[in-house]
Amino acid sequence: MNPLAVEAVGLMAPGLAGWSASQAVLTGQRPYVAEPMPATMATLLPANERRRVTATIKLALHVAQEAMAQAALTPDPAPSNGRGELSVRTVFASSGGDSEILDKICVALTQPDRPVSPTHFHQSVHNTPAGYWAIATGCMEPSLSLSAYDGSLVAGLREAAALAWTDQARVLLVVYDPPMPFPLAERRQIVAPFGVALLLNPAATASRLALLRLESGASEQAADRLEDEGLERLRAGNPAARGLPLLCAIARRAAGRVILSAGADVALRVEVEP
Numbered sequence: 001m002n003p004l005a006v007e008a009v010g011l012m013a014p015g016l017a018g019w020s021a022s023q024a025v026l027t028g029q030r031p032y033v034a035e036p037m038p039a040t041m042a043t044l045l046p047a048n049e050r051r052r053v054t055a056t057i058k059l060a061l062h063v064a065q066e067a068m069a070q071a072a073l074t075p076d077p078a079p080s081n082g083r084g085e086l087s088v089r090t091v092f093a094s095s096g097g098d099s100e101i102l103d104k105i106c107v108a109l110t111q112p113d114r115p116v117s118p119t120h121f122h123q124s125v126h127n128t129p130a131g132y133w134a135i136a137t138g139c140m141e142p143s144l145s146l147s148a149y150d151g152s153l154v155a156g157l158r159e160a161a162a163l164a165w166t167d168q169a170r171v172l173l174v175v176y177d178p179p180m181p182f183p184l185a186e187r188r189q190i191v192a193p194f195g196v197a198l199l200l201n202p203a204a205t206a207s208r209l210a211l212l213r214l215e216s217g218a219s220e221q222a223a224d225r226l227e228d229e230g231l232e233r234l235r236a237g238n239p240a241a242r243g244l245p246l247l248c249a250i251a252r253r254a255a256g257r258v259i260l261s262a263g264a265d266v267a268l269r270v271e272v273e274p
Contacts, residue, residue: 002165003273005208006250010066010174010197012040012059013234013241018066025231026244026251032230037193044136052119053132056098059195060129060176061136064090067172067197086137088199089163089171092130092145093156095239096188098123099180129174142167151263152177153242157198158268161214164202173198177240191237196247210250213271221269223261246270 009019014034016022024030040062042050053061068074073088096102101123108116122128127145134143142163148155153175160173176195180188204211224245226232235244245258253274260268 002161002202002213003204004161004164004212004214005201005204006198006210006212007170007201007205007208008067008070008197008199009209009247009250010063010068010070011195011247012063012066013037013194013238014192015230019070023251025228026248028228028248028252032228032234034192034230034234040195042132042136045132046135049132049135052123054098054100054123055193056094056100056176056178057123057129057132059178059193060092060094060174061133063176063195063197064133064172064174067199071199073199086139087141088139089141089167089169090130090133090139090143091156091160091163091171091173092127092133092143093152093159093173093175093240094126094129094145094147095149095152095177096180096190097126097147098128099178099184103181103184129176133174141169149263150239150242151261151266152239153196154260154262154266154268157243157260158214160198160200161212164200168202171200173200175240175243177238189237190239192234194234194238194241196240196243210253211273213273215269215271216267221259221267223267224259246272 011019014037025032040058042058042061101120104120130143130145160171164171174197178193179190235241242261249258249272255273258270262268
């Protein structure tokens with residue numbers, strides 16, 4: 001299987017405030033504590049856009065921005081329009097998209113005049129974070145937004161890998177899921193917000209964090225679980241956090257195999273080389 005280098009990681013969840021700050025937890029040096037998550041700010045966006053975006057969009061943009069900054073990739077000058085342009089393909093994945101906006105629209109439709117906000121309607125599509133990322137960075141490269149319910153992280157990883165190998169270009173994978181508001185939470189419970197971004201490169205760069213090889217697993221293979229009870233609750237309770245075993249393997253900088261859940265009766269084997 002073709003190798004794929006992980007050049008940078010962005011991470012945000014309660015108790016996991018950034019890739020560097022989370023190393024001690026991911027490597028098992030200290031137990032996971034679900035500390036309050038710091039506010040995520042879509043600082044790349046113009047002020048007028050920043051005021052209108054939701055917590056879900058801010059979460060996705062925050063981890064994406066962290067990964068790009070970690071790799072020292074910033075928008076190139078664009079003298080023609082005065083804005084920066086970033087040249088990296090993107091894949092955005094979420095099991096349910098922006099449930100906050102979905103809830104607001106559903107509530108509005110129960111009112112006599114059905115007063116759906118134009119801004120909420122605009123933000124209801126699944127590729128809204130990708131659109132705001134393009135606005136923020138001036139990026140004109142191909143972008144894909146997808147959902148595969150509980151297998152969204154693995155689906156996004158597969159898609160990003162295929163795009164990177166086909167185009168022989170860097171791909172930024174952004175996976176995110178926020179908790180759902182009541183009453184949606186009664187049918188679909190997500191325990192805490194979680195966002196992760198992986199900057200992937202088909203070239204095995206010297207500065208990489210790890211080298212990955214993906215291989216579809218057999219249906220009887222169970223996904224890896226985590227020894228830390230708090231981290232395991234987070235992994236099991238948020239589809240975007242299904243990749244925590246892979247993040248732990250990358251943080252430990254040790255060779256090994258990780259099995260990720262791709263949904264019902266499907267698994268993905270990932271060989272990790274430091």
